[in-house]
Amino acid sequence: MDNNISKIINQELKKLMKKKFFFKQPSDKKILAYSGGFLLLILLGSLLNLGILTAFLSVFPLAYVFGAKGWRYCLPLVIIAGGILVLFASPTIIFWFGIHMIVAYMVYKTIILRRSKMLLTAATSVVIFTGLALYIFLSIKMGIITIDRTQILDFINSYVNSMVEMNQGVDKNMVLESFSSLQKSFPVTLFIMVFVYSLVLVHYTLSMLGREFVIIPVFPMFSRVMLSQKSGYAYIVVTLITFLIEMEAGGNTYSFWNILFQNITGVLSLAFILNGLFTAFFFIEEKTKSNIVKPVVFVLMLIFSPIFELLGFIDCVFKIREGYIIIKKGR
Structure with missing residues (x-):
């Protein structure tokens, strides 16, 4: 009743x-x-x-x-x-x-x-x-923004040459390769910056609205945020397509499709790294109440991001957090 x-x-x-x-x-x-x-x-x-x-x-x-x-x-x-x-x-x-x-x-x-x-x-x-x-x-x-390829290349070469002159131990080819990687991954880097900006913007706006008696949505605990299994399957498909495109492109690493799928893979990788971090947070909360462990794990994520990416992928496909909750309730 x-x-x-x-x-x-x-x-x-x-x-x-x-x-x-x-x-x-x-x-x-x-x-x-x-x-x-x-x-x-x-x-x-x-x-x-x-x-x-x-x-x-x-x-x-x-x-x-x-x-x-x-x-x-x-x-x-x-x-x-x-x-x-x-x-x-x-x-x-x-x-x-x-x-x-x-x-x-x-x-x-x-x-x-x-x-x-x-x-x-x-x-x-x-x-x-x-x-x-x-x-x-x-x-x-x-024509509001003009991009002169020659000027950009001259700037990069002069910067690299100055670095090599200042430090003789620096490999010029490695520095040029880092610029090449940055150029190809620029959209991913920009999206990450936009995402952080959006997170701050949304948090600030909703916080201010909450003070004015507005019914604001609540941000869930990070440890409860999970990617769907479809994301894992999409990641596998995109990775395979990227691998095939790279084989097809050969030496042409600046082809449109190659750069596009590299950046899509980069965004998905970031999502799985965060999913791995949230998975780690989940088990930390299950085992301890200490507030010191999470910052340490976050630093470890920055250093060992491939391990967290793998953990996030496994959790996404095999639902290890959901399985743990089901087993725990069964007990």
Whole structure:
């Protein structure tokens, strides 16, 4: 009987809270204040050329206003912001604010649809990375950004020569090879930087919204974050394709498909390294309550990343954490 009552109460609570943004509805004065704050950030970013900082801070007030008033109120607000940007801002700042307005709407929809914080972080990373890649591509095509291959090669050669002169023990070919590897893995490096930025942006925005009685999604414990088995199978397929492409390319290591699949493999490798770290965190939490062990394991992950990648892959395919929980409950 008690279980039936609790189920009924939970169902009623879910109905009441469905698609709600606030625990406590905000006042019109606060909505106007955050609307003005959003426009002020747009103006300051345009006039002072502080695009990234002000765009970062603008996500919170715009998401707040979205939650309070929806599109009917926010559409004129975004149009006014767009007019300020067109009049006073550079194309780069317009791009940054445009991307962050999209992120603000994503935050609003994530809360309304009760999606996870992790999904929001991943979606934000993809949107910013894709937007950045598209912006760079269009800038190159339109001549806003010019890339002179000869100047770049001259800069690299002069830098390498100066390093060799300063340290006679340095192998020039190895330094040139490191530049070559960096060039090919640049998209992965950029995506990692974007992911870290997105994580900080989402955490800050949701923390600020939480202070304003917003129903924010909770970030799960790292030890409970798991990759699906499909990710493991996808990793195997992509690795095999990359191997075949490298064999087919031969000496042409700069072929489009070779670089593309190398970078896809790099992103997947990072995902499995983190999955291995989270697996280690899971068993640490099962065996000890000490807070010192996890930082040590994190440092070990940076040094021995292939071992953690293998651990993450095994956990993904064979579900060792889930198996451990099932065995433990069986006891």
